[in-house]
Each structure stands twice: as structure tokens, then as C-alpha cells.
Amino acid sequence: MRLSRYFLPILRETPKEAEIASHRLMLRAGLIRQESAGIYAWLPLGLRVLDKVTAIIREEQDRSGAVELLMPTIQSADLWRESGRYEAYGKEMLRIKDRHDREMLFGPTNEEMITEVFRGYVRSYKDLPLNLYHIQWKFRDEIRPRFGTMRSREFLMKDAYSFDLDEAGARHAYNRMFVAYLRTFARMGLTSIPMRADTGPIGGNLSHEFIILASTGESEVHCDKSVLDLSIPTAETDFEDVAGLQKIVDAWTTPYAATSEMHDEAAFAAVPADRKVSARGIEVGHIFYFGTKYSEPMDAKVTGPDGQERPVHMGSYGIGPSRLVAAMIEAFHDEQGIVWPDEVAPFKVALMNLKVGDAGTDEACETLYRALTARGIDVLYDDRDERPGAKFATADLIGLPWQVLVGPKGLAEGKVELKRRATGERVLLSVEDAVLRLSA
RNA sequence: CGGGGCAUAGCGCAGUCUGGUAGCGCAUCUGCUUUGGGAGCAGAGGGUCGCAGGUUCGAAUCCUGCUGCCCCGACCA
Numbered sequence: 424m425r426l427s428r429y430f431l432p433i434l435r436e437t438p439k440e441a442e443i444a445s446h447r448l449m450l451r452a453g454l455i456r457q458e459s460a461g462i463y464a465w466l467p468l469g470l471r472v473l474d475k476v477t478a479i480i481r482e483e484q485d486r487s488g489a490v491e492l493l494m495p496t497i498q499s500a501d502l503w504r505e506s507g508r509y510e511a512y513g514k515e516m517l518r519i520k521d522r523h524d525r526e527m528l529f530g531p532t533n534e535e536m537i538t539e540v541f542r543g544y545v546r547s548y549k550d551l552p553l554n555l556y557h558i559q560w561k562f563r564d565e566i567r568p569r570f571g572t573m574r575s576r577e578f579l580m581k582d583a584y585s586f587d588l589d590e591a592g593a594r595h596a597y598n599r600m601f602v603a604y605l606r607t608f609a610r611m612g613l614t615s616i617p618m619r620a621d622t623g624p625i626g627g628n629l630s631h632e633f634i635i636l637a638s639t640g641e642s643e644v645h646c647d648k649s650v651l652d653l654s655i656p657t658a659e660t661d662f663e664d665v666a667g668l669q670k671i672v673d674a675w676t677t678p679y680a681a682t683s684e685m686h687d688e689a690a691f692a693a694v695p696a697d698r699k700v701s702a703r704g705i706e707v708g709h710i711f712y713f714g715t716k717y718s719e720p721m722d723a724k725v726t727g728p729d730g731q732e733r734p735v736h737m738g739s740y741g742i743g744p745s746r747l748v749a750a751m752i753e754a755f756h757d758e759q760g761i762v763w764p765d766e767v768a769p770f771k772v773a774l775m776n777l778k779v780g781d782a783g784t785d786e787a788c789e790t791l792y793r794a795l796t797a798r799g800i801d802v803l804y805d806d807r808d809e810r811p812g813a814k815f816a817t818a819d820l821i822g823l824p825w826q827v828l829v830g831p832k833g834l835a836e837g838k839v840e841l842k843r844r845a846t847g848e849r850v851l852l853s854v855e856d857a858v859l860r861l862s863a
Numbered sequence: 864c865g866g867g868g869c870a871u872a873g874c875g876c877a878g879u880c881u882g883g884u885a886g887c888g889c890a891u892c893u894g895c896u897u898u899g900g901g902a903g904c905a906g907a908g909g910g911u912c913g914c915a916g917g918u919u920c921g922a923a924u925c926c927u928g929c930u931g932c933c934c935c936g937a938c939c940a
Contacts, residue, residue: 435889435901436875440933460932514864515939532940566864566938574939582940620940632940641939709940741940777899812900819900830899840899 424770425792426805430467433817443639445752446571448761452821454748461568461576468821469748471769473579476744477558479610479766480581487603487662489554489583494536496560500526502535505721515563529562534717534739537584541735542723548588551725551735552596556583558744573705573749574641583740588727590714593736597629597712598668600740602656604633604708605675607742609655611751612764615707616650617675621684632682633708633742637753640703646680647694653678682706705750712738761822762845770803772861773818777811777830787829787839787854794858819844827857 432453440457441447449455454469465473481491500518503509509528517529530536537555545553558581568576585596601617608615613635620632634644656671679694681687682704691699718724718734726732748767755762765771772795776788788804795802803823805814811830818826828840838851841860852860 432873434874438874439869442934457932561940563939567934567936569934580940630940706940711940739940743940779898781898810898810900810902812898812902814901815899816901828899832899 424801424803426803427807429803431821432466433820441571443570443573443753444756445573445639445749448752448756448820449571449749452761455572457571461565461574463572463575463577463745468769472748472763472767473744475767475769476611476747477579477581480558480607480742480744483603483607483610484556484581484583486606486658487554487599488552489556489599489603491557492540492555493557494530494533494540494559496530496562497527498530498533498536500528502539503528506535506538506717507720508535515565517562517564530559531561531563532580532739532741533557533559533582534584534737535721538717538721538723538737541584541586542718542721545586545723545725545735548725548727552585552587552592554583554585554596554599556581556740570639570641571749572745573639575745578743579745581742581744585738585740586718586723586735587737588725588733588735590736593712593714593738594629595665595668597710597738598665598672599662600710600738601631601672601675602660602662602668604710604740604742605655606658606660608633608635608707611747611767613707613751613754614651616644616646616680616704618644618646618680618682618704619676619685620682620709629712631676631710632706633710634682634704635707635750635754636700636702637705637750638703639753640705642704642706643683643701644681644704645683645686645691645699645701647678648698648700650675650678650680705746705753707747707750708740708742710738710740712736756822759816760820763822763824765824768801768822768824770801770823772800772802772825772827773821773823774802774804774827775811775814775818775829776804776806777814777828779806779808781831783834784829784831787834790854791827791829791839791857794854795861798858798862800861825861827861 434451437447438450441450453466455463455465458464500509516531519527521527560577561580562577565576568574587593587596615633615635617631618634620630653675661667679691714736715734718737724732724734752761755764774788774791776784778784792802792804822844824844826842826844828842833839833851837853839854839857840849841852841857842849
């Protein structure tokens with residue numbers, strides 16, 4: 424992509440409403456634009472990051488055995504009356520009426536709807552286990568949205584719903600998601616800690632929040648730091664292996680780790696002092712097992728091997744990609760701007776022509792741009808007629824992992840400069856070697 | 864929902880107290896010079912001063928009502 428033809432509205436000054444680093448940088452780097460309180464438009468660069476994040480989430484959901492579908496944002500109030508949540512959910516739910524005065528709502532979550540889909544088709548235990556997920560916009564009319572997309576009213580959510588014949592099956596479904604979540608966040612370069620959590624209005628008795636430690640986090644958390652030394656399950660993990668998955672989950676849930684709502688002072692006191700961590704964290708995922716809470720009132724039943732009909736055991740599993748983008752910036756930024764991990768960077772390379780109009784730099788840049796693009800590498804080519812300083816500042820702000828600096832100074836010796844955004848490390852290479860290095 | 868604050872050019876702000884017909888920096892456009900860490904000079908464009916009423920010869924400024932946004936708190940898969 425040529426920057427001169429792209430839409431990258433970066434801001435030189437920080438809008439006054441932005442308090443935390445991620446919000447400030449998302450606005451400055453042209454990732455998002457606020458349209459109302461807690462409601463944001465995703466600009467081209469931000470959308471690319473969001474797409475990278477959801478792509479990783481999809482891969483890991485699919486790997487664990489979940490199946491993607493897509494449900495609507497608008498739901499019928501009647502569906503929510505079946506579960507009893509239409510009255511219970513409160514003002515956080517955006518209630519709307521259509522032209523026929525029918526009561527509708529903008530979905531804050533989809534337990535009711537997925538249960539409705541399930542019961543419409545599934546009759547036998549032979550069709551289980553089943554885990555259906557989608558990635559869809561949600562709306563929760565938060566009392567006070569803040570911190571940009573960290574706590575917005577409209578937000579993107581990956582929500583998965585598992586269906587099993589009994590509790591043992593549901594535990595396995597829960598463990599699948601547990602492991603998938605560990606892998607998902609690790610692939611984004613984040614260290615997530617599963618913590619025993621309150622189940623909130625969704626209900627049930629088994630729940631973990633996946634927390635990223637960050638000083639700007641909204642949750643207060645306590646843990647044994649030995650949890651940080653555990654290794655992430657590999658891509659070869661067998662998700663059908665019930666005992667194997669349970670072993671992984673047991674290992675991760677043995678060290679003390681809890682959010683403030685579930686904090687147990689006595690248990691925490693038993694953790695050796697040098698391993699105690701009390702900090703703030705950002706909740707990026709939350710998994711629940713809630714048994715037959717919805718299947719019972721909504722009549723989602725299957726026939727078991729014994730010929731008996733019984734309500735299915737369910738769980739739900741959420742990740743907030745739009746919040747994750749903000750959380751990643753909290754974790755990966757410096758004075759100059761964002762420092763994207765390779766896996767989620769909107770482009771891999773910032774190609775910078777330091778003297779547009781100079782025959783030598785123009786030609787070298789065109790050669791690099793074509794060669795890298797031909798190799799399937801995402802390149803943002805800064806071909807604007809700007810001074811070098813402005814280009815450096817832009818590149819550092821948007822935080823692409825690699826910068827290729829092409830100027831008369833280097834070309835005099837037949838070299839371009841390759842700079843790693845994260846470390847500031849620079850090497851001089853020929854055009855050909857730069858292409859090879861970036862293709863590796 | 865309680866408490867506090869803000870609303871003037873794309874962004875950041877001054878002007879409001881003490882009423883006289885709107886200004887600064889950055890950004891944008893044009894020209895010349897410049898070109899390895901957000902350039903310099905010269906010129907130009909851009910505003911229903913959040914909205915609606917009211918007071919006044921005259922309102923960004925005073926009065927009333929409303930709306931939007933931000934911060935603190937409580938709340939929150």
C-alpha cells in the first residue's frame with residue numbers, strides 16, 4: 424500500500440479526552456475515531472489490526488473443535504423472556520422497538536439465541552459435543568464507558584457456546600476453551616493468567632477470567648507468580664484427549680490466582696512472600712460453565728443413550744477483540760508510539776523514501792516495494808513528499824515491526840537501512856539482501 | 864445514577880468576569896528555498912462561537928431551558 428493513496432489520518436497532538444496510553448495512541452495513529460460516547464469507527468489501519476486479531480482467534484477456536492456461524496445483532500425480546508433475562512438484565516441492555524411496535528434488543532450476548540438455534544435442530548446425544556461460536560458486535564449500555572475501546576458500549580466479541588450431554592462432557596468443553604485461550608493470547612505476544620472469577624449475571628459455578636497484567640487495568644488481581652513460568656500448550660495439543668487437557672488445566676489452576684471478587688486472603692497468605700503478586704489487570708477473556716441454566720427453561724434437550732431426554736449442559740466463552748487491541752497497545756508501546764508484535768501488526772514493513780523525487784531513492788523504493796509485495800509481504804510505502812523527520816515520527820507512531828530507510832546517504836554505498844521498531848536495532852543491507860531478510 | 868467540568872476553524876487553545884460584530888499555535892492550500900529525527904520565508908482559504916428562546920441599539924460574552932462530551936464514584940461476561 425502506498426501511503427499517498429491510503430487513508431491514515433494521524434494526529435500530531437493528543438485529543439484531550441484520551442487518558443491512557445492505548446486510547447491516546449489509537450486516536451493519534453489513526454486506528455479509531457469516536458462517534459459517540461463508547462462508540463467507535465475503526466479506521467483502515469485499526470481495522471487491519473482487528474482483522475489480524477480475529478484471524479488468530481478463529482484459528483485457535485477451530486483448532487479446539489469449535490465451529491463458526493454468525494448470529495444477528497438484533498434479537499427478539501420474547502427470546503429473552505423465555506430465559507427470564509429480559510427483565511433481569513437491566514438498563515445495560517439497549518431495548519428498541521420496530522415499526523410494528525415489536526420489542527427488540529441489540530444483543531449484549533447470545534446465550535438465548537444460540538440455545539434457540541440448537542434446540543431447533545439437535546435431538547440426539549450422538550450430535551454432541553458441539554461448540555458453536557461467532558464473532559459479532561455487541562452493545563452494552565455501560566453506565567460509564569471509558570478508555571477508548573477498552574471499555575466501550577459497542578464492542579466486538581468472540582462468543583462460543585458449548586453443548587454436552589452431561590457435566591463431565593461440559594468440563595471437557597470448558598478445558599478445550601481454556602487451552603485455546605492460553606494459546607490465543609500467547610500468539611499475540613501476551614501473557615495471560617487464568618483466574619478464578621465471579622460468574623456475574625450469567626450464572627453457573629465454574630468460571631475463569633483471562634487477565635493481562637497492566638497498571639491501567641480495571642480489575643484488581645492477586646496471584647502466585649509461579650503461574651508465569653508455565654509453558655503454553657503447543658499447536659500439537661490433542662483436544663480430544665480428555666485426561667491430557669485436564670492435566671494442562673490442573674497445572675494452570677494450581678497456583679493461586681484470583682480477581683478481587685474471588686480473592687481468598689487465607690489462601691493467598693499461604694503463597695510464599697517472594698511469589699505474591701497483587702496488581703491490576705485487563706480482562707481479555709472469560710469462560711463459564713453454567714450447566715442447564717438456559718437449556719432447562721428454554722427446553723433444549725437431547726435424548727441420551729438410555730432413551731431419556733435431558734437438558735444439555737452448556738458453557739459460554741468470550742474474548743473481546745476490540746478490547747484486546749487496546750490491551751496490546753498498553754503492553755506494547757514506548758514514548759514514540761505503538762510497537763506491534765509481528766503477529767498482529769497491520770503491515771509488516773514501513774518502507775520509507777527519505778527523498779521523494781530523487782531518481783536513486785525513487786527507483787530503489789519501487790524495486791523494494793514490488794519485490795516485497797510480490798512475496799506476499801504487507802508493505803506500507805511512505806511515498807509522501809515529506810521530510811525524513813516527519814516520516815520517522817509517523818513510522819514510529821504506527822509501530823510497524825520493520826522499517827526500511829532508503830535515502831541518498833545509504834544508497835551512495837549501495838545500501839538501505841533495516842530497522843527493527845521494537846529494539847531500534849539497525850543494519851545496512853543491499854536492496855537484494857533487505858528483500859531476503861524480510862522474506863525469511 | 865450522584866458529584867465536578869467542558870462545548871469558539873480539522874486538532875490544541877485564548878477571548879466570556881467588564882456586551883461593540885472572532886483570534887493564536889499546529890494542520891490545510893499556493894510559491895520559493897530546504898531534505899537522515901515532526902523545516903524556513905511569503906501569501907491564502909477555512910467559523911450558524913453546541914442548540915433553542917430571552918434581555919439589549921448591539922450577544923461568543925448576560926439570563927432561561929435543552930443537548931453532547933469528559934473526569935471522579937458506584938456499576939460492569
